Amino acid sequence: MSEITPFESEVAKLIVDTLNLDVDSADIKPTEALFGSGLGLDSIDALELAMAISKKYGFQLRSDDSNNAQIFSSLRALTTHIQHSRSA
Amino acid sequence: MLASDSSVVAYYPDRAVSRDEFSRQVAALVSRLPDSRYVINLCDDRYHFLLGLAAAMEKMHVNLLLPTRVPEFIRQVQSSYPDLYILADGPGEFAGVPVLQIQQLLAGGRTTALPALAYAPSQSLAIAFTSGSTGVPKPNTKSWECLSEVAQMTGRRLGLDSCAPGGIVATVPPQHMYGLETSVMLPMQWGWGMYAGRPFFPQDVAQALAAVPAPRILVTTPVHIRALVAEGIKLPPLHFILSATAPLSAALAAEAEALFATRVFEIFGFTEIGSAATRRTVDSQIWQLFDKITLGNDAGGYRLHAPYIGQPLPVSDVIERIDDSRFCLLGRSTDMVNIAGKRASLGDLNAKLLSLPGVLDGVFFNPDDKDEKVRRLAVFVVAPGRSAEEINAGLRALLDPAFMPRPVVLLERLPRNAAGKLPRDALLRLAADYLSEEQR
Numbered sequence: 001m002s003e004i005t006p007f008e009s010e011v012a013k014l015i016v017d018t019l020n021l022d023v024d025s026a027d028i029k030p031t032e033a034l035f036g037s038g039l040g041l042d043s044i045d046a047l048e049l050a051m052a053i054s055k056k057y058g059f060q061l062r063s064d065d066s067n068n069a070q071i072f073s074s075l076r077a078l079t080t081h082i083q084h085s086r087s088a
Numbered sequence: 089m090l091a092s093d094s095s096v097v098a099y100y101p102d103r104a105v106s107r108d109e110f111s112r113q114v115a116a117l118v119s120r121l122p123d124s125r126y127v128i129n130l131c132d133d134r135y136h137f138l139l140g141l142a143a144a145m146e147k148m149h150v151n152l153l154l155p156t157r158v159p160e161f162i163r164q165v166q167s168s169y170p171d172l173y174i175l176a177d178g179p180g181e182f183a184g185v186p187v188l189q190i191q192q193l194l195a196g197g198r199t200t201a202l203p204a205l206a207y208a209p210s211q212s213l214a215i216a217f218t219s220g221s222t223g224v225p226k227p228n229t230k231s232w233e234c235l236s237e238v239a240q241m242t243g244r245r246l247g248l249d250s251c252a253p254g255g256i257v258a259t260v261p262p263q264h265m266y267g268l269e270t271s272v273m274l275p276m277q278w279g280w281g282m283y284a285g286r287p288f289f290p291q292d293v294a295q296a297l298a299a300v301p302a303p304r305i306l307v308t309t310p311v312h313i314r315a316l317v318a319e320g321i322k323l324p325p326l327h328f329i330l331s332a333t334a335p336l337s338a339a340l341a342a343e344a345e346a347l348f349a350t351r352v353f354e355i356f357g358f359t360e361i362g363s364a365a366t367r368r369t370v371d372s373q374i375w376q377l378f379d380k381i382t383l384g385n386d387a388g389g390y391r392l393h394a395p396y397i398g399q400p401l402p403v404s405d406v407i408e409r410i411d412d413s414r415f416c417l418l419g420r421s422t423d424m425v426n427i428a429g430k431r432a433s434l435g436d437l438n439a440k441l442l443s444l445p446g447v448l449d450g451v452f453f454n455p456d457d458k459d460e461k462v463r464r465l466a467v468f469v470v471a472p473g474r475s476a477e478e479i480n481a482g483l484r485a486l487l488d489p490a491f492m493p494r495p496v497v498l499l500e501r502l503p504r505n506a507a508g509k510l511p512r513d514a515l516l517r518l519a520a521d522y523l524s525e526e527q528r
Binding site (some may be wrong): 019020021040041042043044050051054055060061062063068 | 289295312315427461484
């Protein structure tokens with residue numbers, strides 16, 4: 001598995017802090033599922049994260065044709081989405 | 089199902105579905121549905137859901153509304169209602185239950201229009217399940233009369249009788265009572281158009297509202313209102329916002345009213361009776377029941393009476409009765425957990441925890457509500473040799489994700505008193521010792 005990038009660690013920390021998760025952000029694997037059987041997040045968490053992301057990175061998440069599942073599928077997918085949206 | 093002559097049934101970002109098209113598609117679907125008695129309509133697209141609902145009514149199939157999609161719950165329902173199919177518009181597998189894809193059925197169905205749809209008031213439209221204190225799914229049958237009466241009363245209360253039809257956008261799914269009543273039955277009964285999608289993020293909500301004509305109604309929850317306010321998003325003019333599933337604070341309601349230049353109403357209800365009362369949150373603590381519902385003070389507690397329910401229904405929330413049409417809500421029953429609108433009995437959650445292999449003792453802790461931020465449950469558990477991950481894995485198979493504990497705290501023993509009970513203050517001390525400020 002590929003190494004975690006510094007930006008991925010930053011977003012992992014944001015996830016853990018925002019959702020008060022009982023895990024060490026360093027233990028979140030970039031390709032592991034965030035929802036369902038992975039970290040076990042649900043849609044309420046997605047909304048909380050959207051607020052935190054908007055506050056920290058200054059853009060608002062949108063799910064054109066409901067691809068939430070894709071955006072939040074893993075730490076890597078979410079981080080990539082944040083990077084793209086920030087530079088857009 | 090339409091009560092008025094309004095020509096649009098549903099809106100997509102790029103098109104509107106006319107009443108004619110709707111009738112043709114219902115007919116197409118009716119011609120392709122199997123001869124079963126029950127259907128679980130899992131369509132995510134609200135217009136697809138409506139098509140499935142209307143076609144099922146035509147075929148006299150009863151819709152089963154499930155509070156969760158946890159496989160174990162579906163298995164329990166299936167064992168009681170074996171003559172069952174699932175109607176869906178996306179991927180998903182459910183052990184042993186046939187899944188029909190609505191798009192495929194529509195593509196191959198006959199397309200002549202049905203005659204005007206008419207239903208017997210007593211026809212069962214849906215069975216809404218609650219999980220009950222024992223975990224066994226408890227069925228609540230909803231007749232056509234019951235659902236259409238509630239939609240009529242809701243519309244009259246909110247002034248839809250003196251207003252041209254517009255569009256309704258909802259962030260809640262149509263498969264739960266609140267969503268079914270306010271985002272499917274309400275528009276159908278009053279000739280409004282529904283937005284077919286289910287917007288999620290604040291930006292999505294703004295886009296969805298822009299895709300429907302004024303007057304616009306937003307059907308949502310305190311969690312979403314908080315997100316909309318936090319992002320300070322700009323929304324198209326709103327006729328009003330409806331909120332339910334959890335208490336909304338007057339402060340947040342006032343912020344939303346100011347920011348979106350609208351009014352915010354809350355709906356009070358529970359699965360057994362459906363929507364029953366409203367209040368404008370900034371105006372009053374007092375809930376006003378719908379015009380055909382009365383609150384009795386019978387032996388054994390408060391009960392709601394309505395002509396479309398068989399017998400008076402007990403109110404499980406702690407309320408103060410003002411008169412037969414008004415009350416104040418003081419709190420939830422101590423056994424009832426409400427996480428982001430999903431309800432469960434603490435007794436049942438504890439029983440499920442104790443059923444896990446290796447668990448000797450354990451209890452769910454339900455933090456007090458402080459604001460609209462959703463608080464999660466915590467678990468204190470005695471399970472020598474087991475890890476928190478193992479407890480989580482066991483619970484995940486049994487519980488809706490909303491009730492998954494954060495965190496699981498492993499202890500050597502629980503501070504039970506001499507009678508073997510765990511008083512609330514003992515739990516609060518545990519919480520103070522083991523949980524962070526945000527977790528309690």
